[in-house]
Amino acid sequence: MTAVVRRSLLDDLAASMLGLIADRKLAVGDQFESVRSLAERFKVAVPTVRExxxxxxxxxxxxxxxxxxxxxxxxxxxxxxxxxLALKPTAxxxxxxxxARALIEPPVAALAAKARSEDALAQMEADLVQAAELIAAGDHDRLAEINMDFHRALAQASGNATLAEVVESVTVVNVREQLEILHIHGDRETDLAEHHAILAAVRAGDDVLAEQLTRAHLDGVLAVINDRVNP
Amino acid sequence: MTAVVRRSLLDDLAASMLGLIADRKLAVGDQFESVRSLAERFKVAVPTVRExxxxxxxxxxxxxxxxxxxxxxxxxxxxxxxxxLALKPTAxxxxxxxxARALIEPPVAALAAKARSEDALAQMEADLVQAAELIAAGDHDRLAEINMDFHRALAQASGNATLAEVVESVTVVNVREQLEILHIHGDRETDLAEHHAILAAVRAGDDVLAEQLTRAHLDGVLAVINDRVNP
DNA sequence: ATGACCAAGTGATCAGATCAATTTCATGTC
DNA sequence: GACATGAAATTGATCTGATCACTTGGTCAT
Structure with missing residues (x-):
């Protein structure tokens, strides 16, 4: 019953390359090897390496x-x-x-209030400063992106990389469409104020408040959207 | 500042192929086109299509x-x-x-108790039946997998596809290692009983109880593991 | 110093061929 | 007629080798 593990040449290659990266302790952004060099190293043809x-x-x-x-x-x-490669989503x-975000992010905020990773707090602070500037400048597109960044930084503050990845994933997919919704949702000053309140709660280590504020924040967006979709 | 969107040939190809699949309304498992046919259709060479x-x-x-x-x-x-291609995780x-699972899954269980998708309930039931059989048969490997299935089905019951995907993701990555942990955790009859209790709460539409039981269930596993890692 | 320009390195794509696995179907046996 | 056999067609996997296009670093003239 247990399917024979037929590791294709490609599986081996991909795994070996990841192994190389790990062995050399390469960090994000570092240059790896050239395609030709890899082909020679693994004794395979260039197109295979490329696949x-x-x-x-x-x-x-x-x-x-x-x-x-x-x-x-x-x-x-x-x-x-x-x-x-996510396609354009239906309403x-x-x-x-x-x-999903409204369900996941509040407890993550609570955790963040307990962990309070320094770097992430600084990032959140920076995001808010930049958000204020963008509101003043009227650049709503970049503002929406920075606001997304705030949510990602909040998840980072939890100190749990897996949770941060989950939140990052749901804030990155269909950004375009999510941003449109946020534009509809609208009130930018209120958003900023709510973000500030969340950050303050996290700073103070008040996990209950942080969770509550985050939930209220996201539920607010959700309520507006729900009205639009189901009139 | 706004990076020029340089769509490579490959990006276009991949997108076009997804478009083809969508246009033809192909379902999961359906056969697509042959590599050679695609190469001719898009007027590109075979290796390019393959990439x-x-x-x-x-x-x-x-x-x-x-x-x-x-x-x-x-x-x-x-x-x-x-x-x-996730690598072997550190402890x-x-x-x-x-x-992350302990934080995400309980509220999902609560949502499941409110939505109660019929198919998913049947799946959960089936998983529990099979789990009981596997306990009797002593097949602990497959048992652990079925138990994971139960958690995935629970998320399906929430009726929220995105949440189901998130839970599916965190229950699929590093399965091997997670299963080992579950083996350590051990008490199989207790697990089964807890799963039964969760299903009952969901069936009854008791969201508070479903959440509480799921949290207790996962926190129990977590506590055992934490003791092992930080003695 | 500054800028234009050239050359080496590297990825992108092409062309055609051969090997290997699966599927299909004609064949033949019982 | 049912079923096993095996050859042929289909299709993915890999190779070889070449050419085009982009980036980068250095050279050289100003």
Missing amino acids: ALRRLEAIGALELRHGSGVYVGPNVGRLVLANP DRLVELLQ | ALRRLEAIGALELRHGSGVYVGPNVGRLVLANP DRLVELLQ
Whole structure:
């Protein structure tokens, strides 16, 4: 019954490359080896190497830059990731996505209030400063992105990398569409104020409040959207 | 500042292929086109097509079966997925993963108690029946997998596909290692009883109880593991 | 110093061929 | 007629080798 594990040449190649990266302790952004060099190293043809590279590239473990080289991507060693080829979602699917965020992020905020990773707190602070500037400048597109960043930084503050990955995934997929919704949702000053309140609660280590504020924040967005979809 | 969107040939190819699948309304498992046929259709060389296919294959949108053909994979249209090339996690990372599950799954159980998707309830029931059989048969490996299935079915019952994907992702990555932990954790009859209690709470529509039971269930596992890692 | 320019390195794509696994179907035996 | 056998067609896997296109670093003239 247990299917024979037929490791294709490609599986081996991909695994070996990840092994190489790990062995050399390469960090995100570091240059890897050239395609030709890899082909020679593993005694396989160039197209085969490239197929393996494409596989790794698809999940963000590597990056191929034309004319430059192969580099270590941001998703090396990640467990959960967003589908980089996600199609345009239906309205229902988008509501589900927001609902998922409203369910996951509040308890993460509570955890963040207990862990309070320094770097992440600084990042959240920086995001809020930048958000205020963007509101003043009227650049609503970048503002929406920075606001997403705030949510990601909040998850980072939890100190749990897996949770951060989950939150990152649900805030990255269908960004375009999520941003549209946030534009509809609208009140930018209120959003900023709520974010400030969340950060303050996290800083104070008040996990209950942080959770409550985050829930109220996301439920607010959700309520607006639900009205639009189910009038 | 706004990076020029340089769509490589590959990006276009991959997108076009997804478009083809969508247009033809192909379902998971359906056969797609042959590599040669795709090469001719898009007027590109075979290796190029294959690179695009590999990219789609990496995220589970397609499947290439030697000698048979190209088929639609299970992850088409998914938003969140588990890194199929995740490396072996450190002990700390594994604890984090469990912690993430303990934080996410209980509220999902609560939602499931409110939604109660029929199919998922039947699946949970089936999982428990099978689990009982496997306990009797002493097949602990398959038992552990079925128990994971139960958690996935529970998430399905929430009726929220995105949440189901998130839970599926965290229960699929590093399965091997998670299963080992569950083996350590041990008491199989207790696990089964707890699963039964959760299902009953969901059936009864008691969201508070379902959440509480699920939390207790996962925290129990987590406590055991934490003792092992930090003695 | 500054800028234009050239050359080496590297990824991107192509073309065609061969090997290997699966599926299909004609064949033949019982 | 049912079923096992095996050859042929289909299809993915890999190779070889070449050419095009992009990036980068250094050279050289100003």
